[in-house]
Amino acid sequence: MREFLLVLKFELQTMIRKKSFLISTVLVAAAAFVLLSIPRVFSDDKKTDDPASEKDKTMLIYDGSGILKNRELAEKNFPEFRISYANSLSEVEEKVKKSEADAGFEVKTPTSFQYYVNNSSLNDANSSRFATLLQQQYQASELAKLKYDAGKVQAIYQTEISSDTTVLGTDGMNNYFYTYVLILVLYMMILIYGNQIGVGVASEKSNRAIEILTTSCSPNALIFGKVIAGAIAGVIQTAIMLGSFLIAYQLNADVWDHMLDKFLDIPGLVLITFALFGILGYLLFSFLFGAIGALCSKVEEVNGATMPIQLLIIAVFIISFITLQNPDTLLAKIMCYVPFSSWMCMFINVAMGSVSTMEIVISLALLAATTIAMGLLGARLYRRGTLSYGNSVKLKNIIKMAKQKD
Numbered sequence: 001m002r003e004f005l006l007v008l009k010f011e012l013q014t015m016i017r018k019k020s021f022l023i024s025t026v027l028v029a030a031a032a033f034v035l036l037s038i039p040r041v042f043s044d045d046k047k048t049d050d051p052a053s054e055k056d057k058t059m060l061i062y063d064g065s066g067i068l069k070n071r072e073l074a075e076k077n078f079p080e081f082r083i084s085y086a087n088s089l090s091e092v093e094e095k096v097k098k099s100e101a102d103a104g105f106e107v108k109t110p111t112s113f114q115y116y117v118n119n120s121s122l123n124d125a126n127s128s129r130f131a132t133l134l135q136q137q138y139q140a141s142e143l144a145k146l147k148y149d150a151g152k153v154q155a156i157y158q159t160e161i162s163s164d165t166t167v168l169g170t171d172g173m174n175n176y177f178y179t180y181v182l183i184l185v186l187y188m189m190i191l192i193y194g195n196q197i198g199v200g201v202a203s204e205k206s207n208r209a210i211e212i213l214t215t216s217c218s219p220n221a222l223i224f225g226k227v228i229a230g231a232i233a234g235v236i237q238t239a240i241m242l243g244s245f246l247i248a249y250q251l252n253a254d255v256w257d258h259m260l261d262k263f264l265d266i267p268g269l270v271l272i273t274f275a276l277f278g279i280l281g282y283l284l285f286s287f288l289f290g291a292i293g294a295l296c297s298k299v300e301e302v303n304g305a306t307m308p309i310q311l312l313i314i315a316v317f318i319i320s321f322i323t324l325q326n327p328d329t330l331l332a333k334i335m336c337y338v339p340f341s342s343w344m345c346m347f348i349n350v351a352m353g354s355v356s357t358m359e360i361v362i363s364l365a366l367l368a369a370t371t372i373a374m375g376l377l378g379a380r381l382y383r384r385g386t387l388s389y390g391n392s393v394k395l396k397n398i399i400k401m402a403k404q405k406d
Contacts (some may be wrong), residue, residue, distance in 0.1 A: 003217045007225025008232075014113055015196075015233040029244035036248040039255040047320050059126075060101040062086040068105045070137055077133045078126075092116055110138045178266050179324060179351040183344055184280045185238060187317045191310065193234045193282070194289040197226055198302045201293030201382070219383035223294075224375065227286040231279060273350045277365060281343025285309060285369045287378035294382040316341045320348055327352040336363050339370035 015021060059081040061068065068074065074083055081103070086092045092104040096116045103126045104116035113134060115127045140150035201223075217225075249260060262365070292305050319341060323332035327349050335345035345364045349355045 002219035004225050007217060007221050008229050011226050011229035012232055015229060016236070020232070021237065027242050029206050032241070032245040033248040036245070036252050036256070040252050041325065057081045057102040058100070059083045059106045060086050060092050060095055061107065062089050062092045062105070063107040064089075065107070065109075067110050068134075068137060070140065073136060074133060077129055077136075107134070110134070110141065174265075175351045176272075176324070177206060177260075178264065179270075179348060182274055183317070183324070183348065185242070185322055186344060186347075187280070187313065188276075189234045189238060189278075190282050190285050191313060193230045193311070194286045194313075195302070197230050197286050197301055198289035198293035198296075198306050200226065202299045202302045203294040216371045220379045223287065223290050223382045225381050227283060227290055227375075227378075230286055231282050234282065235279075270347070270351045274347050275361065277343045277347050277367065280364075280367045280371050283345065284339065284367070284374050285313060287371070287374045289377035291381035314342060316344055320344045323348050328354070337366060339367045342367050 051314075057080055059078060061074070061083060063085060071083075071085075084101075086095075086104075089106055092101070092106060093116060095101040096104040096118050099118055106114040106116070108114060112136065113130060115130065117124065117126070136154075139154075143150045143153055246264070249256070249264075253261070288309050289306055292309065293302055296302050297306050316335075319331070319335055323329070323345050326332065332345060332349060335341040336349050336355075338345075342363045346355070346360065346367075350360065366400060
């Protein structure tokens with residue numbers, strides 16, 4: 001136990017003090033604050049109670065036939081514009097061309113107009129808004145001829161229907177967002193930290209440091225210490241990154257109109273399931289990465305040797321997206337009991353589907369048993385691999401080493 005704690009402390013300190021760890025953590029945390037603060041920086045903080053002070057654009061309208069009778073309607077449709085009426089079309093063209101007016105309109109008939117702008121842009125909606133203005137004017141005029149109250153007719157057509165939804169089971173719509181984010185975090189964490197463990201072990205073996213380590217510590221203490229240290233480092237980094245995002249969002253929730261509040265309301269059972277299955281899944285694959293790393297004679301061999309493990313993780317990630325869309329399918333149910341996929345699929349089923357407590361317990365027990373078995377197998381391969389040089393990492397060699405007696 002003492003050897004394990006010494007290895008754990010040393011590996012954890014080494015990982016946390018790495019420049020790559022510190023820089024990536026700080027950059028992601030800073031990016032969260034910057035990105036979530038952008039709307040506040042560009043929001044209009046200069047608003048006052050005086051509507052006239054908000055009118056920072058100028059519009060010029062030429063209505064030679066007096067079609068646009070309700071000029072208050074124009075003010076209502078274009079509240080950010082100071083609207084003036086020209087005496088001639090040439091005045092509109094000249095002032096728009098000289099940028100003395102931001103937009104110009106010529107009302108030709110009750111149902112047609114000409115729009116004048118000096119430099120158009122993709123987000124220019126003035127033309128469609130003016131079309132709506134003319135349409136409202138025309139409708140009011142025609143309804144008046146038929147002796148209908150335009151205001152009452154418009155109110156009927158614009159009647160809003162209110163509704164509320166009561167979710168008696170799992171709220172899959174709201175749960176989708178945080179489930180997607182969490183499985184992505186878990187996927188990246190296992191791939192990145194698992195590969196780091198494999199590379200670290202192979203590096204120690206290539207410079208013969210591993211031979212010295214195995215003489216002072218047991219292989220079990222070494223591999224368990226390395227893997228669990230990686231898990232702790234990963235949890236710390238992920239917690240800092242996600243915590244930065246949550247703090248940044250809380251500070252800027254008002255400018256985001258609290259649009260993410262309902263997505264961040266994660267049930268306790270889902271968080272517990274994510275933590276338990278996520279940690280066990282990380283340990284499961286990290287033991288394999290560490291064992292394969294010990295079988296490699298050079299650091300350059302690690303990526304190729306661990307490719308089957310990486311492909312398995314990617315395959316589980318792809319399957320998880322299928323189950324995320326349809327959590328109640330037979331495939332989703334089966335994947336929840338396969339230890340190499342349950343670490344992600346069971347969490348999805350808890351968040352998106354309907355799972356009993358017994359099903360969670362059975363799946364967790366299978367995953368825990370498999371993780372312990374992989375840990376013991378990894379320690380055996382680690383012990384054999386430290387003294388093996390020059391052998392290619394093939395499945396038959398791995399099976400042969402695993403069967404060798406101490």
